[in-house]
Amino acid sequence: MAELEKRLVELGGQLDLPAGRGLAERVGADLRAGVERNRRIGTASLRRRSMPRLRLVGLVLLATLLLAAGAVAAVPSARHAVLEFLGLRGETIERVPKLPENVRAKPGWKLGRPTTLAAARRGLVFDPLLPSGIEGPNGVFLDPSILGGALNLTYPPQPRLPRSRLTGVGLLVDELEGQAAPGYYGKMVPPGARIERFRLGGQFAVWIEGLHAFFYKPHADFTFHSDHSRLAANALVVQHGDVMVRLEGKFDKATALAIARSLHG
Amino acid sequence: MEAERIAEESLLARAREGDVRAYEELVERHQAVAVRVAWLVTRSTPDAEEAAQDGFVKAYRNLGRFREGAPFRPWLLAIVGNEARNRRVAAGRRERLALRAGEERPDAVARAAEAEALAAGEREELLAAVGRLPERDRLVIGARFFLELNEAETAAALGIRKGTVKSRLSRALERLRREMETDG
Numbered sequence: 001m002a003e004l005e006k007r008l009v010e011l012g013g014q015l016d017l018p019a020g021r022g023l024a025e026r027v028g029a030d031l032r033a034g035v036e037r038n039r040r041i042g043t044a045s046l047r048r049r050s051m052p053r054l055r056l057v058g059l060v061l062l063a064t065l066l067l068a069a070g071a072v073a074a075v076p077s078a079r080h081a082v083l084e085f086l087g088l089r090g091e092t093i094e095r096v097p098k099l100p101e102n103v104r105a106k107p108g109w110k111l112g113r114p115t116t117l118a119a120a121r122r123g124l125v126f127d128p129l130l131p132s133g134i135e136g137p138n139g140v141f142l143d144p145s146i147l148g149g150a151l152n153l154t155y156p157p158q159p160r161l162p163r164s165r166l167t168g169v170g171l172l173v174d175e176l177e178g179q180a181a182p183g184y185y186g187k188m189v190p191p192g193a194r195i196e197r198f199r200l201g202g203q204f205a206v207w208i209e210g211l212h213a214f215f216y217k218p219h220a221d222f223t224f225h226s227d228h229s230r231l232a233a234n235a236l237v238v239q240h241g242d243v244m245v246r247l248e249g250k251f252d253k254a255t256a257l258a259i260a261r262s263l264h265g
Numbered sequence: 266m267e268a269e270r271i272a273e274e275s276l277l278a279r280a281r282e283g284d285v286r287a288y289e290e291l292v293e294r295h296q297a298v299a300v301r302v303a304w305l306v307t308r309s310t311p312d313a314e315e316a317a318q319d320g321f322v323k324a325y326r327n328l329g330r331f332r333e334g335a336p337f338r339p340w341l342l343a344i345v346g347n348e349a350r351n352r353r354v355a356a357g358r359r360e361r362l363a364l365r366a367g368e369e370r371p372d373a374v375a376r377a378a379e380a381e382a383l384a385a386g387e388r389e390e391l392l393a394a395v396g397r398l399p400e401r402d403r404l405v406i407g408a409r410f411f412l413e414l415n416e417a418e419t420a421a422a423l424g425i426r427k428g429t430v431k432s433r434l435s436r437a438l439e440r441l442r443r444e445m446e447t448d449g
Contacts, residue, residue, distance in 0.1 A: 027321040
């Protein structure tokens with residue numbers, strides 16, 4: 001080790017840094033309070049195993065989210081819907097009579113801060129995937145509020161990727177380290193929207209035509225996130241290893257699949 | 266070392282089964298480094314403690330996703346580091362790196378007062394030079410040397426790739442050397 005490095009290590013030993021004393025007790029109290037909350041809502045049978053408990057708390061979070069969005073009233077049975085979403089009944093897509101009031105395509109909503117691809121790579125825990133054979137991207141956004149980072153890329157209109165009237169964008173690509181799989185990904189879809197679930201490259205994929213809201217959970221995060229279609233267009237969600245990719249545009253399914261297949265690191 | 270690893274795996278297994286007490290023992294083992302990583306990022310003790318606390322809770326909730334046999338510390342530091350970045354406060358409110366007050370090192374008494382004063386002055390100079398570096402340099406130097414994290418832990422804590430740690434550290438040290446020359 002060079003002299004400067006040795007001096008830095010020595011200096012580190014003398015810095016006045018917090019020691020985190022008492023943290024274990026506070027964390028333990030938080031966790032026990034969580035267990036207590038679970039008991040109060042009558043789920044004692046689930047509390048000794050981590051995954052069911054995780055799902056249960058997710059259920060509470062989602063129920064809150066649905067209530068806030070005014071969507072519960074539109075669903076025949078909120079409990080059924082929540083179980084459905086969490087994959088406890090084997091399905092994660094919920095058809096609702098109408099989407100919550102706040103679901104509108106808003107240009108730029110929650111895309112994150114504009115950046116460059118090189119800079120975005122430093123803020124992500126995964127290697128970004130880029131489609132080949134299309135022009136762009138003309139916008140790179142990093143959303144650090146998602147644990148592990150989320151990357152949002154915009155592409156200009158071009159052949160087979162028509163311009164969105166709302167945003168002028170031809171294609172939006174969202175990526176994060178997370179799971180688009182039953183139990184961790186859910187959608188609310190109004191009547192008329194078409195949904196098709198299938199497997200692409202052996203992994204979960206879903207094609208949605210029309211405005212929709214969706215929920216997902218990054219791998220390392222305990223928080224469910226909600227989002228909605230941003231271009232009022234169609235979407236293809238695919239799982240690429242540990243990375244969940246959502247492609248959104250006024251494209252057809254064949255184009256979306258071609259783009260998804262061209263994704264590379 | 267091996268005994269430590271086995272003990273930690275045993276605590277992790279118990280925590281996965283919902284044993285909060287076992288998890289508290291894990292927190293005790295890692296609380297100092299977790300809070301310090303969070304402090305490097307937030308430069309605020311209350312924010313760092315909050316970020317570490319929330320990070321530990323999130324880690325517990327996600328133990329089902331933690332790969333069995335993998336080292337726990339980098340995984341934990343990735344979660345805490347992310348929590349800390351989400352709490353980053355305005356630069357004006359940030360606490361400064363500072364030496365411990367009333368420093369009483371065992372070897373101090375054996376040194377001549379003049380030599381000790383000189384060493385203390387050099388430490389202050391080095392600390393000031395680190396403080397003048399851009400944030401990304403301070404972070405990587407802080408993680409590698411002040412907290413003595415290894416490359417994998419540094420990468421996890423700062424949310425960067427392992428390969429980036431080495432190059433970023435090399436540039437940061439170069440800038441620090443220049444900074445000290447300029448100052449000197």
